[in-house]
Amino acid sequence: MDPIDLPMPMVRRPPVTADPDALASALRERVDGEVRFDAGSRAAYATDASNYRQIPIGVVLPRTPEAAAEAVAVCHEHDVPLLSRGGGTSLAGQCCNAAVVIDWSKYCHRLVSLDAGRRVCVVEPGIVLDDLNRRLAPHGLMYGPRPATHPNCTIGGMIGNNSCGSTAQTYGKVVDNIARLEILTHDGLRMWVGPTSDDELARLVSGNGREADIYRHLVALRERYAELVRERYPDIPRRVSGYNLDSLLPEHGFDVAGLLVGSESTLVTVLRAELELVPVEKHTALVVLGYPDIGAAADGVPAVLAHRPHTLEGVDDQLVTDQRIKHLNPDGLRVLPSGSAYLMVEFTGETREEADGKAHELLNALPDDVAHTWYDDPRHQAELWLVRESGLGATAHVPGRPDTWEGWEDAAVPPERLGDYLRGYEALCREFGYGRPAVYGHFGHGCVHTRIPFDLETAEGVTRMRAFVERAAELVIGLGGSLSGEHGDGQSRGELLVKMFGPELIEAFERLKAVFDPGNxxxxxxxxxxxxxxxxxxLGADYRPMEPPTVFAFPADDGKFSRAAARCVGVGKCRSLEGGVMCPSYRATREEEHSTRGRARLLFEMVRNDSPVDGGWRSTEVADALDLCLACKGCKTDCPVNVDMATYKAEFLHHHWAGRVRPRAHYSMGWLPVVARLAAHAPRAVNAITSAPLLARAAKALGGIAPERDLPAFAEQRFTAWWRQRGEPRGSGRRGQVVLFPDTFTDHFHPSVARAAVEVLEAADFRVKVPTRAVCCGLTWISTGQLDMARRALRHTAAVLRDDLHAGIPVVGLEPSCAAVFRADASELLPRSDDITRLRDQTRTLAELLNERAPDWRPPPVDARAVVQRHCHQYAVLGFDAERDLLRRAGIEADILDAGCCGLAGNFGFERGHYDVSMACAEAALLPAVRRAPKDSLILADGFSCRTQIAQAERDRVPAHLAEALAAALPDPPRESMEPPGTRPTRLLPAGATGTALIVAVLLARRANARRGGE
Structure with missing residues (x-):
């Protein structure tokens, strides 16, 4: 075919003239899925993980690929742009546009078929990589490329970007692992494409119609540009920039699927993909090498490559320092060898001996001055890989340093030139005043990741950023490299491609675009x-966000809510489906706006002056997105940049409802401490009302409580009443005094927990004190955004405890959410209060106190198996190491669940309209684990919410607090030493009894006593 017949795009970015209302109506009428043209949805999809922002026309969430095809047809009829989006974690701006966004991730995540013999499977674009590999694991197979975002990136997004990850060292990029693609053009041609034999190609080009035209034009492209492709495409493992015209070369089998991989949704829509699979690695060994600087580490790469490692990654000392500052991955950092830069080298083998042997061969070949360690245990390997995979989050928003940004994020050079590149890059950063940013990445492939402290909020800063990127591009091209080695071109590097490929190949890209997408x-x-x-x-030079006054201090964001709202970098870890706590509502709904990232995006849009989200604090879009936030605080720890959505939500609710009638649940549950104190005057009468069906239904309706929920029964005797009746404190007090904090949940609902804690503390030779006046941490007011009342409660509590705080007496919190308020929220609500600071520093959990102040105390031998649910605030704020150690010391064989949030989350699961999401969170992992647990296992949960959720869902299981399990195993003391006259004995076991069945019986009896008012 004569090259002159090749098409060129007829219009460059033609304007969109379609009526959005008519478009939305047509999509809703014809597409099986969800069609979102509201301001909140458009704002949530306005950015990805890049520096860019474009408001989409609307969002479509198709239920099937066929529904997506219908959406494409509607968009073609209305002549509007399209953008396919997976996990939305792109770093070059390719996942935001003024277009109709098709989000595949909510519904289109099926494993369509698997041929284990041929090692291929067919998937829909929205399937998450880790989810796919979990489904493949029973067959001994996996998909090879593994980006650092593997818990949340989708296969469709990986295809769009030609993703790689650390395992590309062995398996190559996505383009090397695709068998076929089912594609759809904007004008409606649907077909499967892949490698094409000469005979098949001859048949295709001789036909009629759109398919034949495409293949004829692709043949013409190959004939016209083949030699330029061979000449100008860098021969390196990580050339991701540009279109894969090399896939059309005869030596690559005229692979049209390979051509379309990495095209970033600019050519076609991918409906399904047939993937080539690899066997799961059976055994691995990890060697970490230490070098004096990152340049020396890079210079050592060729010698390591000679040993054919499975992966070869690099990390510099700046990344390690950033992680130490942010308290990330301490276990992994602790076991690094000496040095200021590191190569992480992984080997695999069919046997442990084979993997270890490869590692030893490398170590034996190393110079003596290279420090090293090696690990073949999975725990240490996982800890060290977290150091590497946390790179993006660890280098963003480092306290005490300017914010860093993408913009020159993932260039790649020949591995043998990597040292030259890193030294040149460092010199360039110094020249432009950017210091020495952290670098890390896939050193075995010469690919380097970095974030740079660009000033993106002034005209001068943006100009300097542009000049730097242009110079950096010249550096990479001069070394025979690629502008992008993993994350694609998008907008960050699209403009620079002419420097890398030359004008003739840019013309080839334009012609290819016209073949598949003539209307652009x-x-x-x-x-x-x-x-x-x-x-x-x-951001940009014209970025002028509103700076509203706040109640929380936001110390990590210079006291500015706008900075807190802009904290999210879009990496999307909150969209993972397993592990950690973040984000329970996303896992239940798979909705972008109900992820931590989606909510952060809406808050960011809220403070802008040019956003579809308006109304400021009164924004209904933000209120709707925050409604399903459980305030679990999982994001405070799991988010790599520590977005604290629970705090943002409390701040927003405070302003949103200021001067207005609040939702009923804000009164019934926000004011629970007051309600509980009133109920304490007649608990039996209150319980009778809340347990009578008609009266309970009316009470729940009045209080805005979900009708599906049971209202917890008030204890007939509060802990504080029992304490007063008991009289003087007991115990030797040899280890000093402690204040046992009687939080509302423990005091009024589960007083047996506090009584058990008294027994344990006194057995450990502490003298227990309990405040003589009512105290409260203010948690329920914080979670409902009634921050003035929360501050009043905290000031009152600090005043009651002042003498003890000034005396340095520790305060023991039994309810994790209340202890977390003292350790985190209180000092942000009252940052200038010395007493609140003391309360923060002196608050301990029971396990922390015993470990710190009584390390030689031997807990009673419980000798039981237990399923343990960590409270979210233990996970996110308090930590769980002390509890883990105490469980071990007590002989409890603990299955500590990585189950995420229980779903009740304080008031959340009780509020009307939240029940389904609450139970979906619990059913994700917690409740199945409880059901699987043997009947003689303890179910331990320190959180009132966790125990309530378990007890209401699984009525034959009785969850208990750790204090109760320990107290049940204590030797039985003389009755007069513990009980005031006229009360039941605390323990129901003979002295020294420690059998699991008897302990369970004790806990069951205690719960029965509590229901009868005995506790």
């Missing part, structure tokens, strides 16, 4: 005819 409606402005790299910035 597929993700326009990215890769081909790109926006300038300093356009559409999320």
């Amino acid at each position: 409606r597929m993700n326009p402005g990215k890769v081909v005819d790109p926006y300038h790299l300093d356009e559409n910035l999320r």
Whole structure:
């Protein structure tokens, strides 16, 4: 075919003239899925993980690929742009555009078929990589490429970016692991594509219609540009920039699927993919090498490559320092060898001996001055890989340093030139005043990740950023490298491709674009005819957010809510489906706006002056997104940049409802401490009312409580009443005094927990004190955004405890959420209160106190198996190491669940409209684990919410606090030493009894006593 017949795009980014209302109506009428044109949805999808922001026209969440095809047809009829989006974690801006966004991740995540013999499977684009590999694992197979975002990246997104990850060292990029793709053009051609034999190609080009035209044009492209492709495409393992025209070369089998991989939704929509699979690695060994600097580490790469490692990653000392500052991955950092830069080298083998042997061969070949350690145990390996995979989050928002940004994020050079590149890059950063940013990445492939402290909020800073990127591009190209080695071109590098490929190949890219998308409606402005790299910035020189006064101090964000709202970098870890706590509502709904990232995006839009979200603190879009936030605080720890959505939600609710009638649940549950004190005057009468069906239904309706919930029964005798009746404190007091904090939940609902804690503390030779006046941490007011009342409660509590605080007496919190308020929220609500600071520093959990102040005390031998649910606030704020150690010391064989949030989360699960999400959170992992547990196992949960959720869902299981399990195993003391006259004995076991069945019986009896009012 004569090259002159090759098409060129007829219009460059043509304007969108479609009526959005008519478009939305047509989509809703014809598409099986969810169609979102509301301001909140558009704002949530306005950014990805890049520096860019573009408001989409609307969002479509198709239930099937066929529904997505219908959405494409509607968009073509209305002549509007399209953008396919997976996990939305792209770092170059290719996942935001003024287009209709198709989000595949909510519904289209099926493993369609698996042929284990041929090692191929067919999947839908929205399936998450880790989820896919979990389904493949029973067959001994997996998908090879593994980006650092593997818990949340989708296969469709990986195809769009030609993703790689650390395992690309062995398995290559996505383009090397694709068998076929089912694709759809904007104008409606649907077909499967892949490698094409000469005979099949001849048949295709001789036909009629759109498919034949495409293949004829692709043949013409190959004939016209083949030699330029061979000449100008860098021969390196990580060339991700540009279109894969090399896949059309005869030596690559005229692979149209390979051509389309990495095209960033600019050519076609991928409906399904057939993936090539690899066997799961059976055994691994990890060697970590230490070098004096990152340049020396890079210079050592070729010698290591000679040993054919499975993966070869690099990390510099700046990344390690950043993680230490942010308290990330302490276990992994602790076992690094000496040095200021590191190579992480992994070997695999069919046997442990084979993997270890490869590691030893490398170590034996190393110079003596290279420090090293090696690990073949999975725990240490996982800890060290977290050091590497936390790179993006660890280098963003480092306290005491300027914010860092992508923009020159993942260039790649020949591995043998990596040292030269890193030294040149460091010199360039110094020249532009950017210091020495952390670098890390896939050193075996010469690919380097970094974030740079660009100033993106002034015209001068943006100009300097642009100049730096242009110079950095010249550096990489001069070394024979690629502008992108993993994350694609998008807008960050699209404008620079002409420097790398030359004008002739840019013309080839434009012609390829015209073959598949002649109307330029597929993700326009990215890769081909790109926006300038300093356009559409999320911040930019004209960024002037509102700076509202706040109640919380936001010390990590210079006291500015706008900075807190801009903290999210979009990496999407909150969209993972397993592990950790964050984000329970996303896991239940798979909704972007109900992820931590989605909520952060809406808050960011709320403080802008040019956003579809308006109304400021009164914004209904933000209120709707925050409604399903459980305030679990999981994001405070799990989010790599420590977004604390629970605090943001409390601040928002405070302003949103200021001067207005609040939801009924804010009164019934926000004011629970007051309600409980009133109920304490007649607990039996209150319980009778709340247990009578008609009266309970009316009470729940009045209080805005979910009708599906049982109302917890008030104890007939509060702990504080029992304490007063008991008289003087007991115990030797040899280890000093402690204040046992009687939180509302323990005092009024589960007083047996506090009584058990008294027994344990006195057995450990502490003298227990209990406040003589009512105290409260203010948690329920915080979670409902009634922050003035929360501060009043905290000031009162600090005043009651003042003498003890000044005397340095520790305060023991039994309810994790209340202890977490003292350890975190209180000092942000009252930052200038010395007493609140003392309360923060002196608050301990029971396990922490025993470990710190009584390390030689031997806990009673419980000798039981237990399923243990960590409270979210233990996980996120308090930590669980002390509890883990105490469980071990007490002989409890603990299965500590990595089950996420229980779903009740204080008031959340009780509020009307939240029941389904609450139970979906619990059913994700917690409740199945409880059901699987043997009947003679303890179910331990320190949190009132966790125990309540378990007890109401699984009525034959009786969850208990750790204090109760320990107290049940204590030797039985003389009755007069513990009980005031006229009360039942505390323990129901003979002295020294420790059998699991008897302990369970004790806990069951205690719960029965509590229900009868005996406790």
